[in-house]
Amino acid sequence: MNNSLVSITDYNKEDILSILDAARGFEKKPDRDTLKGKVVATLFYEPSTRTRLSFETAVVRLGGSVIGFSDSGTSSSTKGETLNDTIRMVSCYADAIVIRHPLDGAARYAAEISPIPVVNAGDGSNQHPSQTLLDLYSIRKTQGTLENLKICIVGDLKYGRTVHSLIEAMSYFKPEFKFVSPDELKIPEEYKIFCRKHNIPFTETAELNGSFNDADILYMTRVQKERFQDLMEYERVKNVYTLHNAMIKNTKPNLRILHPLPRVNEISMDVDKNKKAYYFQQAQNGLYVRQAILSKVLKTGDV
Amino acid sequence: MEKELKVAALKNGTVIDHIPTEKVFKIVSILRLKVYGQLLTIGNNLDSKRMGRKGIIKISNRILSDEETSKIALVAPNASINIIRDYKVVEKRALLLGDEIHDVMHCANPMCITNHQPIPTKFVVINEDGIVRLKCKYCTKEVLQDEINLKKK
Numbered sequence: 001m002n003n004s005l006v007s008i009t010d011y012n013k014e015d016i017l018s019i020l021d022a023a024r025g026f027e028k029k030p031d032r033d034t035l036k037g038k039v040v041a042t043l044f045y046e047p048s049t050r051t052r053l054s055f056e057t058a059v060v061r062l063g064g065s066v067i068g069f070s071d072s073g074t075s076s077s078t079k080g081e082t083l084n085d086t087i088r089m090v091s092c093y094a095d096a097i098v099i100r101h102p103l104d105g106a107a108r109y110a111a112e113i114s115p116i117p118v119v120n121a122g123d124g125s126n127q128h129p130s131q132t133l134l135d136l137y138s139i140r141k142t143q144g145t146l147e148n149l150k151i152c153i154v155g156d157l158k159y160g161r162t163v164h165s166l167i168e169a170m171s172y173f174k175p176e177f178k179f180v181s182p183d184e185l186k187i188p189e190e191y192k193i194f195c196r197k198h199n200i201p202f203t204e205t206a207e208l209n210g211s212f213n214d215a216d217i218l219y220m221t222r223v224q225k226e227r228f229q230d231l232m233e234y235e236r237v238k239n240v241y242t243l244h245n246a247m248i249k250n251t252k253p254n255l256r257i258l259h260p261l262p263r264v265n266e267i268s269m270d271v272d273k274n275k276k277a278y279y280f281q282q283a284q285n286g287l288y289v290r291q292a293i294l295s296k297v298l299k300t301g302d303v
Numbered sequence: 304m305e306k307e308l309k310v311a312a313l314k315n316g317t318v319i320d321h322i323p324t325e326k327v328f329k330i331v332s333i334l335r336l337k338v339y340g341q342l343l344t345i346g347n348n349l350d351s352k353r354m355g356r357k358g359i360i361k362i363s364n365r366i367l368s369d370e371e372t373s374k375i376a377l378v379a380p381n382a383s384i385n386i387i388r389d390y391k392v393v394e395k396r397a398l399l400l401g402d403e404i405h406d407v408m409h410c411a412n413p414m415c416i417t418n419h420q421p422i423p424t425k426f427v428v429i430n431e432d433g434i435v436r437l438k439c440k441y442c443t444k445e446v447l448q449d450e451i452n453l454k455k456k
């Protein structure tokens with residue numbers, strides 16, 4: 001087994017904490033030459049500019065170089081070629097692969113056949129572990145700890161992969177969850193079973209207003225139109241699940257609002273200037289966390 | 304009476320008993336028995352103390368492979384498989400699925416990579432409180448019992 005990161009569940013508590021500690025070091029000193037002479041391939045089978053630039057900046061700021069492609073729709077080099085063949089070809093040139101793919105499970109398969117480490121930058125609706133690690137980094141940075149926090153998660157809890165991974169990753173740190181979602185997008189049974197098994201208290205509600213007054217973290221997610229069978233239901237729900245500045249008035253002083261971005265209309269612009277809004281800094285933390293991930297999979301000794 | 308029928312009729316081969324009535328012809332198709340040229344007995348809607356009604360399949364001169372056994376375990380987990388030699392049961396084959404099943408069924412998730420590229424499927428068998436769940440190793444989605452779609456080879 002190589003040193004890949006496909007799912008957050010590939011890492012135990014110690015691995016997670018060592019990534020977060022290393023990321024703090026990269027935040028202080030992001031420019032290094034620990035990846036000098038190393039080549040990282042970024043294979044983006046669907047466009048995600050935000051994630052790709054974050055990974056590529058992470059490589060370049062550590063002195064490494066980047067090869068790869070974005071969106072196979074315009075790239076003749078991979079047209080018709082199986083993932084198997086592309087991974088084997090690329091692993092002849094690179095020291096690590098960062099892959100984004102529209103199909104679920106593509107990253108696990110790539111990691112299985114690849115002789116070099118693979119980092120999953122999102123496979124369909126399945127896993128996106130670097131997002132989860134930057135969520136944890138942001139939570140720890142704003143709260144000073146990951147332990148014993150009240151976390152309110154809002155939006156698409158049924159399909160939202162960042163939500164599911166966040167629940168799994170936080171399970172090491174005795175959290176308490178509140179799940180806020182429209183009926184159509186409730187948290188799946190398997191995650192409730194997971195919480196019960198790990199003695200994690202949780203409550204569910206469809207009412208956003210007031211539900212996060214005792215929370216330390218308010219984690220907002222996109223409510224996407226295409227998830228709804230009934231478009232009338234979407235039109236009704238989309239405004240109900242919009243966070244406005246006035247709704248934050250009675251919250252705890254340490255509350256911070258996170259969102260994996262990009263947002264659609266879940267957070268009104270009037271929240272941006274509130275000091276409890278943390279989603280733009282959260283995105284910036286992604287760079288340091290990805291530097292830590294690449295250093296770990298390429299064994300530079302920093303993690 | 305039932306026991307007599309089961310054991311007496313078959314000299315060598317395999318008896319699959321306690322099949323839910325609606326699964327009998329599924330198993331016939333899994334084992335491609337339509338084109339089997341030797342002695343074959345298929346019974347259905349037989350009285351059963353345990354199940355009310357049941358089906359039974361007796362195949363002479365054929366021992367099921369492990370892959371066939373795991374396919375039957377997927378569609379009829381409570382069936383029993385006995386291997387007969389010289390009119391005697393020489394092996395009671397447990398319908399255990401093991402920890403992982405390889406390339407026997409399709410993933411039910413249409414967006415799973417295994418449904419788009421030539422990749423053998425792998426499922427982790429999770430057995431909790433007597434309920435068997437099958438989790439795709441690649442896309443991590445669980446396949447429910449009535450979503451099981453076996454591969455035709």
Ligand SMILES: [Zn+2]
Binds near residue numbers: 417441
């Ligand atoms: Zn699958």
